[in-house]
Amino acid sequence: MHTRTITLATAAVLAAALTACSSDHDPAPKEASAAQVDQPATVEPVAVAPTVSLAWSHNATSWDEPQVWYVTRVKNTGASEASVAVDVRALDKTGTIVGSAQDTLPNIPAGATFDYFGTIGGSIGTELTGTPDKIEVSRAENAFGRAGSIEAPMLKTSEVKLTASADDTYTDAPNSYDLSAKVTNSTTDAVSSGVTQQVILYNAQGQVVGGESGFSDNIPQTLPTGMSYREQWTGIPAIGEATRAVYTVWVG
Incomplete structure (x- = not known):
């Protein structure tokens, strides 16, 4: 029986050969994929109810x-x-x-x-x-x-003048006032559907003392953008002396 003896030199040669063969078959390193960038989510503004x-x-x-x-x-x-x-x-x-x-x-x-x-x-x-x-x-x-989605824009008011009056208010209020004002169509469209108007009267302490609301008889049938008209209001009732009037007009 013959025994094969492997010397240290021979072992070294074999190890080198095995290493070379192993490196020849190693898979190529994978290319690094491009990093995925997350886009920030769009945040919708939260509606705040009046x-x-x-x-x-x-x-x-x-x-x-x-x-x-x-x-x-x-x-x-x-x-x-x-x-x-x-x-x-x-x-x-x-x-x-x-x-x-x-x-x-x-x-x-x-x-x-x-x-x-x-x-x-x-x-x-x-x-x-x-x-x-x-x-x-x-x-x-x-x-x-329609609540929350109506289109009833306010018109611009200016030159508001409040004066004491003797006109009958047809109420039990002891005071009566007249009002004159200038109303301008500050919207982007002509107004041809009429307007609603109101006046609230306040005393020197800022407290409400009276008022009235209704539709205007003085607005032209068609009010183009940028045009103005004069408004007059008589017999506005108040339960006390008024020193200030807030007059508002809106489409509709």
């Missing part, structure tokens, strides 16, 4: 019929113009509804506060079925399918 609160109310009579006057204060704290509809309920001492209304307000600019003058009862409109003891206001959800 807040509504009752600023003032007063039980009165109009044409010898009971009527309640109220002012709803709306704050648009959002970053864009917004519209809002408001539910108004007149409650008696037992908490029973004795009159109600739903008011659709004009577009309110971002960051602005808007006072809206409204009435329930009187000879025109919703009849009161009892004596109001409390007025509640709240934001109406999707009123007429």
Whole structure:
């Protein structure tokens, strides 16, 4: 029997050969793939709904019929113009509804506060079925399918002048005022659908003392962009002395 002896020299040669063969068959290193860059997600701005609160109310009579006057204060704290509809309920001492209304307000600019003058009862409109003891206001959800999406822009008003008057207000208010103003179509389109207007009267302490709302008889049938007209209003009722008037006009 013959035994093969492997010397150290021979072993070294074999090891070198095995190493060479192994390197010949190693897979080529993979090329590094381009890094994937994540795009930041688009964040949609969160819409902020206007807040509504009752600023003032007063039980009165109009044409010898009971009527309640109220002012709803709306704050648009959002970053864009917004519209809002408001539910108004007149409650008696037992908490029973004795009159109600739903008011659709004009577009309110971002960051602005808007006072809206409204009435329930009187000879025109919703009849009161009892004596109001409390007025509640709240934001109406999707009123007429338009709340929050109506297009009723305000027009520019200037040269507002308030003067004491002796005209009959057809209410039990002891004071009466006349108002004149200049109204300019500050929108991008001609106005041919009429306008709604309101005036709220404040005393020297900034408290509401009266007001009125309605449609204008003085606006031209068509008011082109940039054109102006004069408005006159008489017999605005107030329960106290007024020193300031805020007059607002909007399309619709």
